[in-house]
Amino acid sequence: MSDKAILAASYLGPAGHGNDLTGIRPWGAPLSDALGRGELGELHWSLVFASDPGRFARMDYMSRLGLMAVELLEAGLDALPVRTRDRLGVCVETRAGSLSTDVRFLQTPRASLFAYTLPSTLIGEICIRYRLRGPVLCLMAPTRLGFASLDEACCWLDEGEADACLCLGCEAVEPETARAMDLETATSNWHACAALVGAPEGRPRERAMGSGTDSLLKTCLDLCGQRPTGVHPVGAELPTNAPGRDPLAKAALKATLPTANRD
Amino acid sequence: MTTLGLGVERLEQALLGNASGLRVCPGLAGKGYSSAVAGQVPEPVFEQLRDRDATHADARAFLLANAALSEAVLSARGLEAVSPSRRALVLSTTKADMDALERLFRREPCSAAARRHIQPSLLAEDLAAAQGVAGPVQCVSAACISGLLALKQGALLIRRGRADAVFVAGVDLLSHFVLSGFTTLKSLDAEGCRPFDRDRGGLSLGEGAGALVLARRELAPPRAISVRGWGVSDDANHLTGPSRDGSGLALAISRALTSGGASAEEIDYLHAHGTGTSYNDAMESRALRTVFGGQVPPFGSSKGMLGHTLGAAGILETILCLIALRAQTLPGTPRLREPDPAVPASVVATPRPAERLRKLLKVNCGFGGTNAAVLLERNGE
Amino acid sequence: MQALIDELKSRIITTLGLERVQPADIQAEAPLFGGGLGLDSIDALELVAMLDQEYGIVIEERTVADQAFASVRALAEFVATHRPKCP
Numbered sequence: 001m002s003d004k005a006i007l008a009a010s011y012l013g014p015a016g017h018g019n020d021l022t023g024i025r026p027w028g029a030p031l032s033d034a035l036g037r038g039e040l041g042e043l044h045w046s047l048v049f050a051s052d053p054g055r056f057a058r059m060d061y062m063s064r065l066g067l068m069a070v071e072l073l074e075a076g077l078d079a080l081p082v083r084t085r086d087r088l089g090v091c092v093e094t095r096a097g098s099l100s101t102d103v104r105f106l107q108t109p110r111a112s113l114f115a116y117t118l119p120s121t122l123i124g125e126i127c128i129r130y131r132l133r134g135p136v137l138c139l140m141a142p143t144r145l146g147f148a149s150l151d152e153a154c155c156w157l158d159e160g161e162a163d164a165c166l167c168l169g170c171e172a173v174e175p176e177t178a179r180a181m182d183l184e185t186a187t188s189n190w191h192a193c194a195a196l197v198g199a200p201e202g203r204p205r206e207r208a209m210g211s212g213t214d215s216l217l218k219t220c221l222d223l224c225g226q227r228p229t230g231v232h233p234v235g236a237e238l239p240t241n242a243p244g245r246d247p248l249a250k251a252a253l254k255a256t257l258p259t260a261n262r263d
Numbered sequence: 264m265t266t267l268g269l270g271v272e273r274l275e276q277a278l279l280g281n282a283s284g285l286r287v288c289p290g291l292a293g294k295g296y297s298s299a300v301a302g303q304v305p306e307p308v309f310e311q312l313r314d315r316d317a318t319h320a321d322a323r324a325f326l327l328a329n330a331a332l333s334e335a336v337l338s339a340r341g342l343e344a345v346s347p348s349r350r351a352l353v354l355s356t357t358k359a360d361m362d363a364l365e366r367l368f369r370r371e372p373c374s375a376a377a378r379r380h381i382q383p384s385l386l387a388e389d390l391a392a393a394q395g396v397a398g399p400v401q402c403v404s405a406a407c408i409s410g411l412l413a414l415k416q417g418a419l420l421i422r423r424g425r426a427d428a429v430f431v432a433g434v435d436l437l438s439h440f441v442l443s444g445f446t447t448l449k450s451l452d453a454e455g456c457r458p459f460d461r462d463r464g465g466l467s468l469g470e471g472a473g474a475l476v477l478a479r480r481e482l483a484p485p486r487a488i489s490v491r492g493w494g495v496s497d498d499a500n501h502l503t504g505p506s507r508d509g510s511g512l513a514l515a516i517s518r519a520l521t522s523g524g525a526s527a528e529e530i531d532y533l534h535a536h537g538t539g540t541s542y543n544d545a546m547e548s549r550a551l552r553t554v555f556g557g558q559v560p561p562f563g564s565s566k567g568m569l570g571h572t573l574g575a576a577g578i579l580e581t582i583l584c585l586i587a588l589r590a591q592t593l594p595g596t597p598r599l600r601e602p603d604p605a606v607p608a609s610v611v612a613t614p615r616p617a618e619r620l621r622k623l624l625k626v627n628c629g630f631g632g633t634n635a636a637v638l639l640e641r642n643g644e
Numbered sequence: 645m646q647a648l649i650d651e652l653k654s655r656i657i658t659t660l661g662l663e664r665v666q667p668a669d670i671q672a673e674a675p676l677f678g679g680g681l682g683l684d685s686i687d688a689l690e691l692v693a694m695l696d697q698e699y700g701i702v703i704e705e706r707t708v709a710d711q712a713f714a715s716v717r718a719l720a721e722f723v724a725t726h727r728p729k730c731p
Contacts, residue, residue, distance in 0.1 A: 095382070097383065111447040114448060118405075118630055123405070124632050127499040132499060133496050133497050139403060140387070142385070142388060148401075182367065
């Protein structure tokens with residue numbers, strides 16, 4: 001069992017965006033109103049990227065959100081040596097997956113849409129953008145808590161499959177397509193939350209040190225859009241080898257959420 | 264559960280006979296798809312499954328996957344010793360019950376049961392419930408490598424001590440969605456796929472479900488086949504076209520060899536992805552040469568038999584590998600007529616008895632530049 | 645021909661969703677693929693679909709597409725030659 005820590009975490013959602021350094025900053029008006037209504041088309045790459053990360057306009061919202069969340073980490077991924085990039089895994093989890101793009105494809109069958117009718121396409125975009133060739137996985141999660149990917153990352157590090165892992169929880173269902181399909185509106189909330197998990201030595205010095213598992217899990221919950229109340233400095237070690245399904249989710253639920261708010 | 268019908272025996276017969284289950288499907292003609300040739304599960308099979316399970320009458324993905332799981336569970340010896348909370352389930356699918364989504368879209372009737380399965384994780388939950396699984400449930404959806412990833416996840420659940428037996432299933436339907444999608448990509452062969460063939464012109468789609476049971480070594484029968492190792496990688500190159508030099512796949516294969524403690528020379532056969540598109544087969548050929556140099560082991564593809572079954576591919580093709588290992592027979596490559604000269608000469612066109620068939624690699628490649636390889640080994644002797 | 649070239653430039657930009665690219669940015673003689681626009685095989689498919697929808701031209705063979713998409717001028721010539729004449 002090796003020590004593991006969240007080296008960086010980021011979040012984008014209706015309430016705002018940010019990372020563990022900046023905290024979650026609300027979007028300015030009128031953007032905040034549009035994003036509150038789920039108008040994901042308003043998210044332009046320039047909000048987060050210095051230059052177009054490769055045909056952003058052609059990507060589906062899930063890929064856009066995911067890329068923005070990873071860039072928001074400000075984890076210096078662009079500058080990593082090849083050896084490190086080959087050992088950097090990517091684990092995505094999502095509940096609704098590419099549902100909105102699926103509906104759009106049914107409406108208008110086009111090659112450029114079909115490429116995005118898979119929740120794992122987001123992984124491809126991330127690997128292309130940051131030139132990562134490590135292990136990858138896309139999990140379809142039953143809840144929106146976002147911990148299955150963190151759990152998986154911890155295991156990969158323990159098992160030597162990767163030295164670090166990008167975990168991403170992403171939901172990008174548009175209210176429009178959800179309404180068109182008469183689907184439950186719970187799936188129409190959107191967010192993307194990214195975390196870079198790795199050995200504690202890998203954490204850049206300027207990232208604040210914190211302590212306490214509760215604080216970390218609370219951070220994760222906040223960042224997953226449950227209650228964006230602010231960000232605690234990340235730095236606590238993650239619990240290892242917890243048993244059962246959604247181990248971190250179970251621990252988190254016990255520690256921080258009242259029953260009514262559980263998803 | 265495939266175009267060949269119900270049951271593993273059909274797969275075995277088809278493997279030994281190098282048969283193809285690809286047919287011109289009358290229901291696909293005149294719909295604007297660039298091919299009407301596919302590996303469709305015969306309607307009588309669905310009727311049979313519906314008779315057994317009226318609640319899920321229109322939940323086709325569930326019917327197929329549940330039937331596959333039940334068959335696997337029946338033939339898994341020693342399972343009684345594993346309590347429900349130590350049993351896990353991992354599902355692999357790319358589009359789950361896409362038929363249900365389409366019906367909703369067209370405002371056609373759709374049962375609540377089928378509607379749930381638009382969400383892949385709920386399909387996994389319902390299958391777990393139907394199969395008495397009370398342990399971890401996972402659902403993997405990573406394009407065409409989903410099946411092998413599910414196998415890996417299943418093995419990891421056991422290794423991580425979270426389960427003693429894991430049911431691994433893969434399912435995907437031949438939906439209007441995927442037919443029309445691959446039509447827009449112009450990757451379908453109108454005549455039916457011919458993997459590694461000189462005249463290959465694209466892939467053929469298939470539908471089906473496959474399932475197998477992984478168990479902790481101590482619980483498994485002595486002659487059981489082991490999942491020895493795996494490798495996963497991304498090309499980091501292009502979304503729908505594989506990396507030209509095959510380096511991503513080569514990387515996945517070397518990772519599988521390393522994790523399984525095997526060297527390239529020990530591989531007796533490689534079951535390729537072999538979709539029959541110009542690009543894929545050329546890329547795989549390059550990857551094989553990169554890993555194996557001048558000594559590419561015998562290899563082939565079964566997509567001429569079942570079509571490309573997407574999320575079910577990794578599982579169904581692994582089952583074919585298991586059949587080959589048990590029968591000590593090298594599988595052929597159905598529908599291959601004349602190998603492309605650029606393809607390594609060790610491609611196996613027709614099945615033949617193996618001198619030695621002990622360590623076998625199964626590989627798949629998917630959208631997003633993803634690659635996966637699993638090392639299987641026959642124990643004993 | 646110039647009018648058709650200009651029209652095609654606009655259609656390419658719209659169909660492919662090329663942000664911040666103006667018709668003036670695309671040189672008529674420059675290679676469409678492998679050039680500065682960063683177009684890939686999915687874009688090629690979209691352009692083939694566009695030709696069908698907007699000009700009634702169906703391309704079946706890859707080699708035909710390669711020639712037609714060599715440059716905007718080549719595309720204009722291709723369209724001028726192959727578009728069905730209105731009755």
